[in-house]
Amino acid sequence: MKAILHKAETRGDANHGWLHSRHTFSFANYHDPERMQFGALRVLNDDKVAGGMGFGTHPHKNMEIVSIPLQGDLVHEDSMGNKTVIRNGDVQIMSAGTGVRHSERNKNQDEKVEFLQIWVLPRDLDITPRYEQITLNPADRKNKLQQIISPEKTDAGVWINQDAWFHLGNLDTDVNLEYKVKNNQNGVYIFVLEGTLEVEGQTLDKRDGFGIWDVDVLKINAIKDSEVLIMEIPM
Known part of the structure; x- marks a missing residue:
């Protein structure tokens, strides 16, 4: 057995006011050559977004993007025509494939939204972009x-x-x-x-x-x- 431990306090810490994100692996301005990924697990971000704020429309390509809300309501819109709200208890996945654009924002003005943003390197490249969302029991x-x-x-x-x-x-x-x-x-x-x-x-x-x-x-x-x-x- 081989193992690697990442304590919570050792994660990257990016506080932009409207967004407070903790990065398990290198992301944006946080770069640690020893923490680039775990196999195909490339990004594990623990995000908190202030009321009414969010990520503007931006592109992705050839990445499997998973969102798991922990608190609050997150509005998702994308270039495939999806406009949905994901909440605690939901799981969302988007296969970026050949390319997709999307935005995410806090639906509510008076409370933060907290969610995990996870990126996984894909098995097959350049697939047709796709979106899926479920509510769990x-x-x-x-x-x-x-x-x-x-x-x-x-x-x-x-x-x-x-x-x-x-x-x-x-x-x-x-x-x-x-x-x-x-x-x-x-x-x-x-x-x-x-x-x-x-x-x-x-x-x-x-x-x-x-x-x-x-x-x-x-x-x-x-x-x-x-x-x-x-x-x-x-x-």
Whole structure:
């Protein structure tokens, strides 16, 4: 087993007033040659956007872009004609493929919106751009792992143009479970949303990240009530 630990306080910190973003990997003005990506996981941004503010229309190409809202309402508009609102409990994915333009803004004037912005390098280049959004049932991750993203077009989450699987878990204190790696060429990146976990002997607190590879099964123990995002990614 090989592993790398990214403590929450070591992340890049960009505060633009209307936007406060913490970067697990190099992004924009934050550059660390030791933290460019974890396999195909290129960006993991923890974004907070002030009321009424947002990202103006901008382009993307050949990237799988995942948004997971944690608080508030985020308005998405894109050049494919989509105009939607994503909320806590939703998962959004956009395959930029040959090229797409989009904007994101806080729907509300009186509260911030908080969401994870995740970029994954694609398996196939120059595909036709596509958009997908689902609303999850939180009960399906109570003391177990709920699949939210996979490379197959199934009812269990949204489809991604990569050999990757994402799961969310909401675990009570002292709950133990295992994550079985689906592809032995993949690694697993664990991101703690809330609480404290122990993964393969490593204690992880809120917003810590832990990448593991050359492993078949991960043992996860909730030291406190915890929420966790598990991303299995090609290395």
